[in-house]
Amino acid sequence: MNTSISEIKTVTAAFVIIGNEILSGRTKDVNLSYLATALVQVGIRLDEVRVIRDDQSTIANTVKTLRSEYDYVFTSGGIGPTHDDITCDSIALSFELDVHHHPEALKRMKAHAKKRGVELNEARLRMARTPLGANLINNPISAAPGFTIENVHVMAGVPSVFQAMVNELLPTLRTGTKIHSRTVISNLGEGTVANGLEKIQSKYPTIDIGSYPFFKNGIYGTSLVLRGAQVNDLDVAAKDIFNLIKEYGGHPTDGDEN
Numbered sequence: 001m002n003t004s005i006s007e008i009k010t011v012t013a014a015f016v017i018i019g020n021e022i023l024s025g026r027t028k029d030v031n032l033s034y035l036a037t038a039l040v041q042v043g044i045r046l047d048e049v050r051v052i053r054d055d056q057s058t059i060a061n062t063v064k065t066l067r068s069e070y071d072y073v074f075t076s077g078g079i080g081p082t083h084d085d086i087t088c089d090s091i092a093l094s095f096e097l098d099v100h101h102h103p104e105a106l107k108r109m110k111a112h113a114k115k116r117g118v119e120l121n122e123a124r125l126r127m128a129r130t131p132l133g134a135n136l137i138n139n140p141i142s143a144a145p146g147f148t149i150e151n152v153h154v155m156a157g158v159p160s161v162f163q164a165m166v167n168e169l170l171p172t173l174r175t176g177t178k179i180h181s182r183t184v185i186s187n188l189g190e191g192t193v194a195n196g197l198e199k200i201q202s203k204y205p206t207i208d209i210g211s212y213p214f215f216k217n218g219i220y221g222t223s224l225v226l227r228g229a230q231v232n233d234l235d236v237a238a239k240d241i242f243n244l245i246k247e248y249g250g251h252p253t254d255g256d257e258n
Contacts, residue, residue, distance in 0.1 A: 008206075008229050011176035013039060014048040014066040018059060018077035018087055019157060022051055031076045031162045038166055043175040044072065054078060059090035067094075067152050072173065074166075077157030079146065081123040087154060088147075092131035095149055102130040105145050112143030138168040182234045183255025184224045186245045189213065193222065196244040204237045206230070223255060 015035055021027040032049060039046050047070065052058050059078070066073045078087030092099045105128035113120040127144035130136070137146035137153065139161060146155040146165045155165040186193060190213050201209045207228040214221055224241055226234050245252040 009043075009176040011044045011072070011174060012047050012070045013044050013072040013074060014050070014070045015046060016059075016062055016066065016073065016075040017049065017051045017157075018054060018075055019051075020054050020084075022077070023053055029076075030159050031157070034159070034163050035074060035076075035166060038170060040179065042170055042173070043178040044173065045176065045179070054084055054086060056086055056090045056093060059087060060094040063091060063094045063152055067150065071151060073152045075152070075154045076162050079127065079144075079154060079156055081126050085126065088129050088131065091149060091152065091154055094152075095131060097131040097133065097149070099129050100132055101125065101128045102134065102136065102145075102147070104136055105130065108143045108145065137165050140164050140168070177229045179227050179229060180231050180234060182226045182238045184226070184238055184241045184245070185253045185255045186222045186224060186250050187219055188222060188245060188248055188250040189220045190222050192248050192250070193224075193244060196247070197224070197241070200237060200240050200244065203240070204228075204233065207233060207237050209237070209241075225255075 015032060017029055017032065019027065022029050029051070036046050048066065050062060050066075052062055063073060063075065075087065075091075078085045078090075089099055106125075109124065109128050110120055113124065130147040131149055134147035134149050137148060137155060139145050139156070141161045141164045144156070146153065146169075148154070153169055155162050155169075190211050194211075197209065197211060201207075207226050210225045210227070212223040212225065214223060226237055226241070228234050242252045
């Protein structure tokens with residue numbers, strides 16, 4: 001039984017990567033891949049990603065725009081102890097809220113500092129600041145939490161901490177229909193299979209079929225990725241694509257699937 005488009009429950013998200021170091025190329029972002037994979041697994045569709053500079057008005061305006069367009073907005077970067085970590089104040093500005101030292105964040109950071117035998121100085125205390133009314137995102141790595149305001153989730157940029165926060169956060173979120181995928185690898189170019197592929201797409205309107213060319217070991221080929229809510233539907237459509245490639249003299253193989 002096919003799942004109609006109207007039966008698919010969609011929950012959407014945007015991701016804002018904050019940091020001059022990302023835009024300059026000095027730091028390579030790895031958080032996008034982790035978040036995108038994690039969201040797909042729970043049934044949240046990541047529809048937009050923006051990389052922006054450490055500028056208060058830019059952060060505030062970007063978040064204000066995206067939070068009205070998507071179910072969730074996730075951010076990474078700019079909630080550390082130094083002067084250029086301005087994300088907390090920028091998010092507060094976006095919501096027109098004051099900033100304070102969150103009592104529970106202070107409690108967690110004091111306990112962490114005592115355990116490590118370090119001074120909880122003014123710089124470290126900056127990481128206990130949140131907009132008024134924020135809920136904390138637990139940080140099992142280094143205690144300094146992220147925070148949530150309405151549908152905006154603000155997390156650290158350090159990959160290990162970001163990933164830990166994502167893992168803590170996702171079970172608390174509303175999710176939609178999980179989308180599965182199948183990949184068929186073809187040793188034929190896109191132009192060869194385009195017409196037949198269009199007919200298969202029309203035959204399976206509840207499945208999204210994407211075509212991605214590649215050049216490897218001197219061979220041009222195409223990765224054909226099928227996405228949909230029903231695994232059985234994907235299997236049937238993938239079989240049709242296998243047959244299509246064979247009809248054109250190609251040799252299809254299975255790619256990754258989930």
